[in-house]
Amino acid sequence: MLQCLEVSKTFGGVQALKRVDLSVNKNEIVGLVGPNGSGKSTILNIISGVYKPDSGKILFQNEDITKLPPYTICSKGIAKTSQTVQSFPDMTTFENVLTAVLFAAKKYGEKINAATKASELLDFVGLPKEKFTLPAQNLNVIELRRVQLARALATKPHLLLLDELLTGLTPKESDQAVELVKLINKQGITVLIVEHVMRVIMGLCNRVIVLHHGEKLCEGTPEKVCNNEEVVKVYLGKKFAFGED
Ligand SMILES: Nc1ncnc2c1ncn2[C@@H]1O[C@H](COP(=O)(O)OP(=O)(O)O)[C@@H](O)[C@H]1O
């Protein structure tokens, strides 16, 4: 479904990505992990068109999307939630999601009631009803992450990019969010998720890719990655290695 081919990106003197190859197959849930600053958000921003790579290519469903603007990439079926939560702060949460439903109106056909769809999506991501009519700026970061997820889903993506969606959640909330991501995946949406908590990665992902200093260090099943010596050394630390406590 998605292929990143030898993608490189520098910011000033910082090389954020060095010839990264990464692929995601239809219906997978792929985890993207690595230390802070290893380039995880940068690659998601390049896939979604927010940044352009210095070199390399992004293919989505066999089409070269490298040079397309974010709104075109979104129309083609890639949606993202950002690590730094973004919203239209003066609009209500409902209007935030409605905007995304209307953006994707063509995908829904003529019969859709956009307002009903927006409410259904906010219900689906678990935002309490009384928050629907509040301006987005009145919500806390965790609630805004839910709104972002609803907004991403509203665009009817084939591929969903989630950048630290679960950060800041309690273990119970995090378990609920894992179930939500599984449910989204069962509905036929492929997922690429950046996540730090290995328990979440283990419970959710078919495959894990580890970035380190902008390079791919390792990839494979969660078990394989957790047992990789290099990954344990640079990222996990011994105590997190699979099979130990
Ligand atoms: N917009 C930007 N301007 C300058 N430097 C950036 C920008 N975005 C990312 N970087 C740098 O690129 C590197 C990778 O960052 P990032 O992709 O955010 O890492 P991660 O998400 O893995 O923590 C870091 O050194 C970061 O400071």
Ligand SMILES: [Mg+2]
């Ligand atoms: Mg990041």
